[in-house]
Amino acid sequence: xxxxxxxxxxxxxxxxxxxxxxxxxxxxxxxxxxxxxxxxxxxxxxxxxxxxxxxxxxxxxxxxxxxxxxxxxxxxxxxxx
Amino acid sequence: xxxxxxxxxxxxxxxxxxxxxxxxxxxxxxxxxxxxxxxxxxxxxxxxxxxxxxxxxxxxxxxxxxxxxxxxxxxxxxxxx
Amino acid sequence: xxxxxxxxxxxxxxxxxxxxxxxxxxxxxxxxxxxxxxxxxxxxxxxxxxxxxxxxxxxxxxxxxxxxxxxxxxxxxxxxx
Amino acid sequence: xxxxxxxxxxxxxxxxxxxxxxxxxxxxxxxxxxxxxxxxxxxxxxxxxxxxxxxxxxxxxxxxxxxxxxxxxxxxxxxxx
Amino acid sequence: xxxxxxxxxxxxxxxxxxxxxxxxxxxxxxxxxxxxxxxxxxxxxxxxxxxxxxxxxxxxxxxxxxxxxxxxxxxxxxxxx
Amino acid sequence: xxxxxxxxxxxxxxxxxxxxxxxxxxxxxxxxxxxxxxxxxxxxxxxxxxxxxxxxxxxxxxxxxxxxxxxxxxxxxxxxx
Numbered sequence: 247x248x249x250x251x252x253x254x255x256x257x258x259x260x261x262x263x264x265x266x267x268x269x270x271x272x273x274x275x276x277x278x279x280x281x282x283x284x285x286x287x288x289x290x291x292x293x294x295x296x297x298x299x300x301x302x303x304x305x306x307x308x309x310x311x312x313x314x315x316x317x318x319x320x321x322x323x324x325x326x327x
Numbered sequence: 328x329x330x331x332x333x334x335x336x337x338x339x340x341x342x343x344x345x346x347x348x349x350x351x352x353x354x355x356x357x358x359x360x361x362x363x364x365x366x367x368x369x370x371x372x373x374x375x376x377x378x379x380x381x382x383x384x385x386x387x388x389x390x391x392x393x394x395x396x397x398x399x400x401x402x403x404x405x406x407x408x
Numbered sequence: 409x410x411x412x413x414x415x416x417x418x419x420x421x422x423x424x425x426x427x428x429x430x431x432x433x434x435x436x437x438x439x440x441x442x443x444x445x446x447x448x449x450x451x452x453x454x455x456x457x458x459x460x461x462x463x464x465x466x467x468x469x470x471x472x473x474x475x476x477x478x479x480x481x482x483x484x485x486x487x488x489x
Numbered sequence: 490x491x492x493x494x495x496x497x498x499x500x501x502x503x504x505x506x507x508x509x510x511x512x513x514x515x516x517x518x519x520x521x522x523x524x525x526x527x528x529x530x531x532x533x534x535x536x537x538x539x540x541x542x543x544x545x546x547x548x549x550x551x552x553x554x555x556x557x558x559x560x561x562x563x564x565x566x567x568x569x570x
Numbered sequence: 571x572x573x574x575x576x577x578x579x580x581x582x583x584x585x586x587x588x589x590x591x592x593x594x595x596x597x598x599x600x601x602x603x604x605x606x607x608x609x610x611x612x613x614x615x616x617x618x619x620x621x622x623x624x625x626x627x628x629x630x631x632x633x634x635x636x637x638x639x640x641x642x643x644x645x646x647x648x649x650x651x
Numbered sequence: 652x653x654x655x656x657x658x659x660x661x662x663x664x665x666x667x668x669x670x671x672x673x674x675x676x677x678x679x680x681x682x683x684x685x686x687x688x689x690x691x692x693x694x695x696x697x698x699x700x701x702x703x704x705x706x707x708x709x710x711x712x713x714x715x716x717x718x719x720x721x722x723x724x725x726x727x728x729x730x731x732x
Contacts, residue, residue, distance in 0.1 A: 247631055248576060249411055250575070250576050250577075252572060253573045253574075254571075259611050259612075270610055274387075274605065274610075275387030275391060277601075278605065279387065281605070286578065288583075290390040294388055294456060295388070296381055296387075297381075297385040297386075298385070300540075303514055306515075306518030306537070306539075307534065307536070307538070308536075309533040310518060310519065328417060329416045330415045331414050334412075335409075353546075353553065354443075358439075358443040359440060360549065360551070362443070365439075366432050367422075367428070368421050369416070371552040374549075374552070375548070375549070375550055375654055375699060376548070377496060377543055379547070388409055430627050433627055433628060434627075434634065434638075438633050455632075459628040459629075465673050467699070467701055467702075468677075468680030468681075468684065468701075468702075469698070469699055470695050470696045470698075471695040476677075490618060490660060490710060491659045492573055493658075496653065496655075497653045502692050502693075513691055520689075524682040525679075528678045529671070530664050539573065550652055592708050595711075596711075596719075598711075599716055615712065617711075617712070617713075617714070618711070619712070621705075621711075622709070
């Protein structure tokens with residue numbers, strides 16, 4: 247009876263998308279459920295998967311919100327670091 | 328100091344509703360808080376209850392999103408399985 | 409397909425117990441599952457309940473760990489506050 | 490590699506705001522990340538912070554939703570309790 | 571920057587094991603991280619996976635703790651249902 | 652009524668410790684609670700903090716369990732990368 251919670255930032259990662267698409271969600275659900283079946287023998291019917299999308303400004307890393315973090319990374323790359 | 332997190336799919340289960348109603352939320356909060364008082368002696372004031380509604384396509388079971396899962400169940404029932 | 413997560417401090421609340429007892433856990437599971445059936449029509453089989461016990465020193469309230477918080481409450485009571 | 494999840498009710502606590510502001514979120518992310526660095530030596534880059542805002546009627550305390558709970562507190566104060 | 575939380579009951583699903591094995595945990599971590607890379611382009615380094623094992627008596631389904639639930643399922647099967 | 656959940660790997664980060672110490676836990680609880688007071692005006696008494704320690708092999712990053720991930724980082728550093 248596994249329970250899997252997947253949190254991702256709300257943003258488009260597929261062409262033209264501004265959020266996780268229904269196809270991507272279905273692929274995550276299928277992939278995780280089959281993984282638990284393959285690795286631990288958990289029947290597909292007994293696995294719950296809950297996907298939560300989190301606004302970019304609500305997700306922090308490196309001590310700053312994600313948009314600021316990525317901006318810094320890009321600047322570091324530009325400076326050859 | 329219990330903390331209770333309840334996750335449900337966002338859909339109407341009361342007549343005419345398209346989401347969990349305020350009355351249902353209040354009933355869940357009351358019921359869970361009183362349960363913790365009855366079973367474990369936890370004062371009502373010390374229990375937090377957080378209800379989260381999850382979009383149907385973000386909740387997976389049986390390896391597929393909930394709408395697809397329910398569709399399959401209905402088809403199985405129709406076929407007398 | 410509700411998912412309910414109940415977090416409580418690890419301590420005895422039944423006579424002679426030093427942790428939540430199996431009977432208390434079963435009562436919480438039964439009570440929460442029936443609540444979701446009564447309030448929202450969720451079938452018992454579709455509700456997962458996960459109970460997690462948290463060490464007293466890992467749970468904070470009032471800016472301090474629970475044992476310290478309770479000690480302060482008792483002192484306030486003794487001083488007639 | 491700490492992971493911190495902060496849940497607050499969705500309401501304005503800054504002047505004129507109706508929800509947590511971007512500045513407040515950035516301050517929470519900065520503060521928590523620096524706390525984990527100071528107390529446990531965790532590098533800023535290895536800490537994830539996820540802030541979730543919960544509708545007032547979805548958050549229960551004292552056996553009732555938050556708006557009802559606060560109304561009761563105000564009434565108790567008015568009555569000199 | 572995905573965060574994935576996997577909760578399973580603490581029990582052996584590999585031959586001779588009484589809990590999830592280190593190999594199974596590594597396979598879950600690898601599988602989920604690669605899934606997020608494949609489906610959403612998330613770099614492996616930016617995905618956190620946290621596996622939590624929950625005692626059988628702390629996990630409820632069907633309104634009862636897991637051991638009782640499975641006992642009922644076995645009895646139903648024996649009775650040809 | 653904020654709720655804060657802090658997950659860290661179970662390991663010693665203070666001299667001689669093999670897990671998060673009681674002092675570190677108290678410092679995290681105090682720091683987070685005061686942060687929510689400073690940034691959002693949340694009273695100390697209304698903030699719950701729950702600290703969870705996760706076994707190293709249960710925490711994955713970079714597609715592998717934490718011990719393996721750190722070993723790789725050390726090897727990369729040794730090779731001047």
